[in-house]
Amino acid sequence: MNRRLPAEWEPQDGVLLAWPHADSDWRDNLPEIVPAFVRMVAAISQFERLVIVAPEIAPVREQLHAAGIDTARVALFPMATNDTWTRDFGPITVLEAQGPVLLDFGFNAWGLKFAADRDNQVTTNLTRLGAFGQCARRVPGLILEGGSIESDGAGTILTTASCLLSPNRNPHLNRQEIERALTSLLGASRLLWLENGYLAGDDTDSHIDTLARFCAEDTIAYVRCEDPADEHFTALAAMEAELRSFRTLAGRPYRLISLPWPTACHGDDGHRLPATYANFLVINNAVLAPTYSIPQDAAALAALAQAFPNREVIPIDCRPFIAQHGSLHCLTMQIPQGVLP
Numbered sequence: 384m385n386r387r388l389p390a391e392w393e394p395q396d397g398v399l400l401a402w403p404h405a406d407s408d409w410r411d412n413l414p415e416i417v418p419a420f421v422r423m424v425a426a427i428s429q430f431e432r433l434v435i436v437a438p439e440i441a442p443v444r445e446q447l448h449a450a451g452i453d454t455a456r457v458a459l460f461p462m463a464t465n466d467t468w469t470r471d472f473g474p475i476t477v478l479e480a481q482g483p484v485l486l487d488f489g490f491n492a493w494g495l496k497f498a499a500d501r502d503n504q505v506t507t508n509l510t511r512l513g514a515f516g517q518c519a520r521r522v523p524g525l526i527l528e529g530g531s532i533e534s535d536g537a538g539t540i541l542t543t544a545s546c547l548l549s550p551n552r553n554p555h556l557n558r559q560e561i562e563r564a565l566t567s568l569l570g571a572s573r574l575l576w577l578e579n580g581y582l583a584g585d586d587t588d589s590h591i592d593t594l595a596r597f598c599a600e601d602t603i604a605y606v607r608c609e610d611p612a613d614e615h616f617t618a619l620a621a622m623e624a625e626l627r628s629f630r631t632l633a634g635r636p637y638r639l640i641s642l643p644w645p646t647a648c649h650g651d652d653g654h655r656l657p658a659t660y661a662n663f664l665v666i667n668n669a670v671l672a673p674t675y676s677i678p679q680d681a682a683a684l685a686a687l688a689q690a691f692p693n694r695e696v697i698p699i700d701c702r703p704f705i706a707q708h709g710s711l712h713c714l715t716m717q718i719p720q721g722v723l724p
Contacts, residue, residue: 386479386570389719390536390597391665392691396723397458398427398666399474399716401467401505402437408466408707419703421450423671423711426697428456430667432723434514436462436505458723462508463501465492468709470592471528472502473716474509474520477570483721485510485520486568488527493587494551516724523568526552529716530590532565535597538572539632540565543580546588575629580606580622583614584650584657584708592712593659594622598640598690601631606661607641615644640690643679648705662701662710663687666717670694673701673711 400423403409403416424447427433433456437443440459447454471493474485487506492499510520533541546552547561556564562574580594587593595605605626608619629637642660650656660683664671670691674680680698688696701710 386477387536387538388475388477388532388534388540388569388571390534390600391717392599393536394720395431395667395717396720397432397434397718398664399469399718400424400433400435400714401464401469401502402435402443403467404438404464406438407464412703412706415703415706417446419700421446421452423699423714424457425450425452426669426671426699427666427715428452430669433457434460434509434718434723436460436464436509438463458514460509460512460514462505464505465498465500465502468502468713469505469716470530470713471587472499472505473529474506474515475527475529475569476719476722477568478719478721483518483719485515485518485722487520487522488525490528491526491552493528494549496586513724515718515722518722523564525556525564525568527565528587528590530587530592530713532569533591533595533597534569534571535600537600537632538570540569540571540574541577541591541595541597541603542574543577543589543591543594545581546590549588572632577622577625579618579625581615581618582657582659583655584705586708590713593657593661593710595626596661596663599638601633601635602638602640602690604640604642604661604686604690606644606659608644610644613644613647619644640686642686643682645675645679646677648675648677648702650706656705657708657710658701658705659710660686662712664712664715664717665691665694668694670696671699671711672696674698675702675705676700
């Protein structure tokens, strides 16, 4: 099939973000979250462009300018949004012979958990406004979030059964039908399904980008819990066993790089927040790595440097982000080369 879903480490034009605002779940956290977004933009803009949507773009431009960010590298589009998790409502871009194609899957806020009417229109609206140049846009008619799939760029998709088989996503399709649809739409030859693994405080029904990530065609970084007293220990041990049983397309075991298990982070009301080092973002020549101001940060940065030896690893403080149950990768969607005008 002359179609494929590129790996995240392939060349990119930019990164899509949705800005936090007062009519979102960030309304009570704006003094903390806006500077965190500015720091993220500053890091990304050193390597590539950004596309940012916001209900009002003038304040965003002022905030970026005040931080010394070159706003010529940032395209701002006025647009209503429910929230900021562009990984899951932004376009999933496949590469075909005629060029990149934007797949605009449906987004229903992780199985109808929250409002998503405005977020679900972002890709449509950005296409209409010319943000993606002349790229074709297709609507597959399926519910699918970008955080639920990992591509090695060579035909393998890694995912979790608990997410893709959630009854509130595509209840009209069984496992085999979902697999056939996705392999066709994404130009893949196979799906590797993880049956185990979860993250407390996560709203996504175990998105793969919180648990295990491709770093090369033969390499997977994954979260590993070594504390038998931790509630995740059994499930993550079972997940690790599954990863060890997987084989590359060449029939060899994957090179597995374990990421440390973070000290539990809690919200103001005491509930556990979904801190994970798997939620990193790969961009041109760099990896943005989530940190949480805890002792395991240094080991996580070292592990990601091992996984991506030819890229700069840049720590990003994600403690403000996990207050709303997501992290760095959840907030971003890479835009492959050839999409932006």
